[in-house]
Amino acid sequence: MINIVKLLEELVAIPSMNPMGSDRTGPEYSEGAVADFLASFLSRNGIDCETYEVMPGRKNLVGFVDAGAKKTIMLEAHLDTVPADNMEIDPFNPALKDGRIYGRGSCDTKASLAVFFGTAANVSVRRRDMKYNIQLLATCDEEHGFSGARAAAERGLRADFAVAGEPTGLRIVRAHKGVMRWKIKATGKASHSAYPELGQNAIYAMAKAVNRIASYASRLRNGRKHELLGSPSLSVGIINGGHTVNIVPDKCTIEIDRRLIPGETKESVLEAVTSLLNGLPSLEVEEPYLIAPSVNVDPSSEIVVALSRAVEDTLGEVVVEGANYATDAGVFNEAGTPSVVFGPGDIKDAHTSTESVDLSQVESATNILERLLF
Numbered sequence: 001m002i003n004i005v006k007l008l009e010e011l012v013a014i015p016s017m018n019p020m021g022s023d024r025t026g027p028e029y030s031e032g033a034v035a036d037f038l039a040s041f042l043s044r045n046g047i048d049c050e051t052y053e054v055m056p057g058r059k060n061l062v063g064f065v066d067a068g069a070k071k072t073i074m075l076e077a078h079l080d081t082v083p084a085d086n087m088e089i090d091p092f093n094p095a096l097k098d099g100r101i102y103g104r105g106s107c108d109t110k111a112s113l114a115v116f117f118g119t120a121a122n123v124s125v126r127r128r129d130m131k132y133n134i135q136l137l138a139t140c141d142e143e144h145g146f147s148g149a150r151a152a153a154e155r156g157l158r159a160d161f162a163v164a165g166e167p168t169g170l171r172i173v174r175a176h177k178g179v180m181r182w183k184i185k186a187t188g189k190a191s192h193s194a195y196p197e198l199g200q201n202a203i204y205a206m207a208k209a210v211n212r213i214a215s216y217a218s219r220l221r222n223g224r225k226h227e228l229l230g231s232p233s234l235s236v237g238i239i240n241g242g243h244t245v246n247i248v249p250d251k252c253t254i255e256i257d258r259r260l261i262p263g264e265t266k267e268s269v270l271e272a273v274t275s276l277l278n279g280l281p282s283l284e285v286e287e288p289y290l291i292a293p294s295v296n297v298d299p300s301s302e303i304v305v306a307l308s309r310a311v312e313d314t315l316g317e318v319v320v321e322g323a324n325y326a327t328d329a330g331v332f333n334e335a336g337t338p339s340v341v342f343g344p345g346d347i348k349d350a351h352t353s354t355e356s357v358d359l360s361q362v363e364s365a366t367n368i369l370e371r372l373l374f
């Protein structure tokens, strides 16, 4: 039998930090080593698998346990973690204390990886008794851009339904918001600040745009709501403009973070913002540099019903809820695989300077998954 806690410790000990769009490189800032480790773990346990590069050094891992069943469940978790700057604990030397494992990624989301991949190894000798074939997937780059999940979907990876492992505290997240980020640029004309009438001030142009966007953001909060997720939201998070104080600025850029509820699309969102800016000159709305779709799995769908039963049988109660954060599940749903989010650990412990996971949740998640599969 595979010891899931030992597997979790081994996974935490292999750094797989996401460079988060920075120019940081090297083995610690890629998922290659942890993907290779898990691939040899699966092979040793008789599970067919392969890895492939999504970007240099950044790998996805796929594996398959053929139970001869009609339906296939995908169990997915991401390999990357956020960086370990400013951590108050040793990030890659996992410590066991008070029933918790401490280390970067212990909660988000190597606990789910250990449960999914360790359980697949444990049940593969009993595969003929399983209700579902298992499609295993471990992705790179969830924390910044979801490109691993996208690459998997583009390669045609599908299943009848899926569980994306994230620290949901063993609650079933059947809906979550999507996210879209993009820039708007204002272009003006530079001049000496003593002769501002000779220039066109890009900051003034952008100020008018920001005003309209701010009132639109408050209208959004009071508009259409989703039963679990509430209203969509918009925030202007960055503004950059000007070179020095004695030059009339010719450029100003803002960056927008927009949280989408189910039913909203990239096109509908961009169209709303573009029409908002009608009549304001010199503005350019760029294509989004990040899009993660929302999730809205029907409460009566097979994965919600079957997983709910497994959770209730194990814990005595089940919570099905919505979440505001985006996950790989959005990409799989968009590609046609109903995908819920579920896993051990508390989202409040993720990304923190003392990241840890409660091992009783790891154990419960393992029991829940076994019940789901048989």
Ligand SMILES: [Zn+2]
Pocket: 078, 108, 109, 142, 166, 167
């Ligand atoms: Zn995560």
